[in-house]
Amino acid sequence: MTRGEVLVAIMNNRLDFQKARDEHWYRIPVPSAERWLKGRWPPEWLAFYHTKIFGDLAHAVHYYARVQAIHEVFRYQLFPDEPLDLKAHQRYYQLVLDPLIQRPDPIPSRRLRRIVFIPTTFEKFFSAIEINDLYDESSLEDRLWAEFKRRQIPAERQEFVQIGLDFYALDFAIYCLKGKIDVEADGDYWHTSSEKSAADNVRDNALETLGWRTLRFNTPQIREQLTEYCLPTVIENINRLGGVDEGGILPRHILMEEQAVWQQTTLFDAIEEDEEA
Numbered sequence: 001m002t003r004g005e006v007l008v009a010i011m012n013n014r015l016d017f018q019k020a021r022d023e024h025w026y027r028i029p030v031p032s033a034e035r036w037l038k039g040r041w042p043p044e045w046l047a048f049y050h051t052k053i054f055g056d057l058a059h060a061v062h063y064y065a066r067v068q069a070i071h072e073v074f075r076y077q078l079f080p081d082e083p084l085d086l087k088a089h090q091r092y093y094q095l096v097l098d099p100l101i102q103r104p105d106p107i108p109s110r111r112l113r114r115i116v117f118i119p120t121t122f123e124k125f126f127s128a129i130e131i132n133d134l135y136d137e138s139s140l141e142d143r144l145w146a147e148f149k150r151r152q153i154p155a156e157r158q159e160f161v162q163i164g165l166d167f168y169a170l171d172f173a174i175y176c177l178k179g180k181i182d183v184e185a186d187g188d189y190w191h192t193s194s195e196k197s198a199a200d201n202v203r204d205n206a207l208e209t210l211g212w213r214t215l216r217f218n219t220p221q222i223r224e225q226l227t228e229y230c231l232p233t234v235i236e237n238i239n240r241l242g243g244v245d246e247g248g249i250l251p252r253h254i255l256m257e258e259q260a261v262w263q264q265t266t267l268f269d270a271i272e273e274d275e276e277a
Contacts, residue, residue, distance in 0.1 A: 005043065005044045005045060005120075005121055005122050006043060006044070006045040006046075006047060006064070006119070006120050006121065006122055006124075006125045007037070007040070007043035007045070007046050007047070007117060007118070007119050007120075008047045008048070008049055008061060008115075008117065008118035008119075008120060008125075008134060009026065009028065009046060009047070009048060009049070009117055010048075010049050010051065010115055010116060010117070011048035011049060011050045011051065011054070012050075012051040012053065013053075014053065014054075017048070017050075017054070020048070020063075020065070020097060020100060021063075021100055024065070024096065024097045024098065024099060024100075025094055025095060025096050025097060026046060026048075026094075026095045026097060027078060027092040027093065027094055027095070028092060028093045028095065029090065029091070029092055029093075030072065030091040030092060030093060031091075032116075032117075033093055036116055036117045037117060037119060040119035042067070042070050043067055043095075043119070044066065044067060044122075045064055045065065045066055045067060045122065045125070046064065046065055046066075046067050046095055046097060047061050047063065047064035047065075047125065048061060048062070048063050048064070049061050049109075049115050049118070049131070050062065052112070057106075059108060059109045059112060060106040060107060060108040060109065061103065061106060061107040061131070061134075062102055062103055062106045063100045063101065063102055063103070064100070064101055064103065064125070065097040065098045065099065065100045065101060066097065066098040067095050067096070067097060068096045068097060068098060069095075069096040070093055070094065070095050070096070071093070071094045071096070072091060072092070072093055072094075073091070073092055073093075073094050074088065074089055074090065074091060074092070075087060075088050075089065075090045075091075075092060076088035076089070078092060078094060107125075107128045107129070107130060107131055107133075107134065108130055108131065109130065109131040110130055110131070110132075110154065110156075111156055111175075113156060113159060113160075114159075114160045115131070116160070118131075118134045118135060118158075119136060120134045120135065120136045121136055124136055132145065132155070132156060132157045133145075135157040135158055137157075137158065137171070138185060138187060140185040140187060140219060140222045140223075141157070141171055141172075141185045143222055143223075143226060144171075144172065144183065144185055144217075144222060144226075144230070145157065145172075147226060147227070147230075147231055148172070148234075151231065151235070151254060151257075152254070153174065153234065153235075153238070153244065153254055154174070154175075154244055154246055155172040155173065155174050155183065156170075156172070156173045156174075156175075157171065157172055158170070158171070159172075159173035161173075161207065161210070161212070163206045163207070163209075163210060164206075166206070168203055168206070168207065170182045170183075170184070170207075170212075171183055171184045171185050172184075172185075174234070174238060174244065175244065175245045176238055176241035176242055176243060176244055176245055176251070177241060177242030177243055177244075177245050177251040178241045178242040179211055179212075179213055179241040179242075180211055180212045180213070181212070181213050181214075181215060181234070181237055181238065181241070182207055182212045182213070182214045182215070183214075183215050183217070183234060184214060184215070184216045184217070185217060185222060186216050186217065186218050186219070187218075187219055200216075213237060213241070215233060215234060215237060217229075217230045217233075227257070232256060235254045235255075235256055238253070238254050239253050239254060
């Protein structure tokens, strides 16, 4: 198995879904594939994330199919009944599919968020409980994500934020009552690259202007100090910003692990005292 063997693509057009379901093909603009899928092309399987126009299917992955073949074509070849104008000469990858298969359990998105493409593995696709489980960017991000899930920190992976004409992909976005946190897992190359550091400075300043607080952790910190330094830093910032905002009535503070153990022990002691009484 190779990374990127499954591609989760956006399904925001009823005609495209009809083509995938009934005629067994899907289209991806060539420029989009070249921009977003470098190193993760071609896919062996294709899955669809439905947007709000699909009603009960919205904001979740329900269907997938094996990719039989991929052809580079012009739009007029896909839609021969349309006018032969400039649009007709747009280039697409036509992915020829096996019949669609419906997942017994959909993969939902907790937040209504922007999703373009999610290249992932077959293993992650079938074990995913929600959209964030699908991402396959790096082992460092996977380690952070596993800890966030264990501590019940509702982070959004690869969240896109638009600032002017620029789009920034955040490794993890955490929404709090009084602000937003961007958590970045910086690998060795990015950490030592002066060019990347300068770009990160511009990026971080732009995000700060919109109310984002950026926390960066390098490879040694994530590998060797994940529970001693990285997680406590994230949790402290969440709580200083009023707790996580999950759309409910009250925000939720995140307990440090030792606090959770103490609280649980205190609860058990109280139960035992009641039983003895």
